[in-house]
Amino acid sequence: MKPKVPRPRSVSRRKKLALAAAFRRRSLVAALTRACRERGIAVWLVGGAPRDALLGRPALDLDVAVPSGAEAVARALAEAGFGTFVALSEEPPRVFRVAGRHTLDVAELERPTIAEDLARRDFTANALAIDLSSGEWLDPFGGGGDVARRRLRLVRRENLADDPLRTFRAARFYATHDLVPDRAVRQACRDFGPRLEGVAPERIAAELTRLLEARRIAPAWRFAAQTGLLSPALRPGTPPARWHAALRVLARLERGPVAALSPGRWRILRMAAIAGSLGLGPAEASAWLRRLRRGASEAGKVARVLEAAETAAAAESPAGPWAWVHDAGTEAGDALSLLAASRPRAKRIVRRLRAALARARRGPRVSGGDLIGWTGIAPGPEIGRLLRELRIEILAGRVRSRGQARRWSEACLRKS
Secondary structure (H helix, E strand, C coil): CCCCCCCCCCCCHHHHHHHHHHHHHHHHHHHHHHHHHCCCCCCCCECCCHHHHHHHCCCCHHHHEEEECCCHHHHHHHHHHCEEEEEEECCCCCCEEEEEECEEEEEECCCCHHHHHHHCEEEEECEEEECCCCCCCECCHHHHHHHHHHHECCCCCCHHCCCCHHHHHHHHHHHCCEEECHHHHHHHHHHHHHHHHHHCHHHHHHHHHHCCCCCCCCCCCCHHHCCCCHHHCCCCCCHHHHHHHHHHHHHHHHHHCCCCCHHHHHHHHHHHHHHHCCCCCCHHHHHHHHHCCCHHHHHHHHHHHHHHHHHHCCCCCCHHHHHHHHHHHHHHHHHHHHHHHHHHHHHHHHHHHHHHHHHCCCCCCCHHHHHHHHHCCCCHHHHHHHHHHHHHHCCCCCCCCCHHHHHHHHHHHHHH
């Protein structure tokens, strides 16, 4: 018999007031509140910070809304030493940032009242606000209860039509906050997801980064694949089967021995898994990622992980594992994780290469200049070839000192 799971309870009013008080005690928020009070301006903490507080998550960066005077308030905080003043948007709705130890964005309401402004938001979990003057919460759409139930629910269907990026953001919130989209969200994503093709790549890239760095993304990826979000967002024209193939690899990765990876390494490994599932080689994957506005460094790392995973299967000869470990470099571990997840039948190869990677020795440091001095060979491709072979010998433990390295290079010179 399936055990009963206790139904999560909404946070009590007393607890909410305590959470609001904790925000108001922060030096930055206290200074903000004073600056607004001196100018006769109301101020609300909105969106992510109230939501994350209800979830028990740290809320380091803050968004606040004011009816007017956003620039003056942000400049006052910057002058008080809380950070650097940055104008994000001087056209309505105006937004100004105070970038310091923590980021504070001060935005002017787009509608006459805070209630009307909250009505323009995407999901009820984000349509929350705290009046920083009184500590009272504004929750006109029941977002607090939805957060308690881990449910992602629409404020209004039309709000996703107004900004199609919000459909992809639904998948991101599923991954990062474990908020499960309800039936209406799923249908809206099916209906408006195709419009993602017209969204600026930079905006999609920001959401994709957060999605890929979440600890567990397989359920969110399944949702995005089922609702048809992935092709218009990432690679138009891709058959659905490819995205489902990527899901299988992503799910295996999450069940594997890489759970403790840093968010940045998770992102690289997952992008490599997705690119490989789409049938992209290293060069194709790099070009695709650049079109997605991923940086050159990230695209290069993904390409190297893919290449190392592809070449691992060829490391069958006795010398092969050491040559592979050398050529794979810092991407070796991630490449093996990818190979294990994408080709379950390659277990023997993965075990062999992991064993070689674990036994690899650091040995002496030897440079091309050392080889030139020991052999008298002029700088060029021959020195590069010898250096690679010597470093492979060092990894295998057959050369353990600079003296042995010199004798090895001199012996190679005599053979030639």
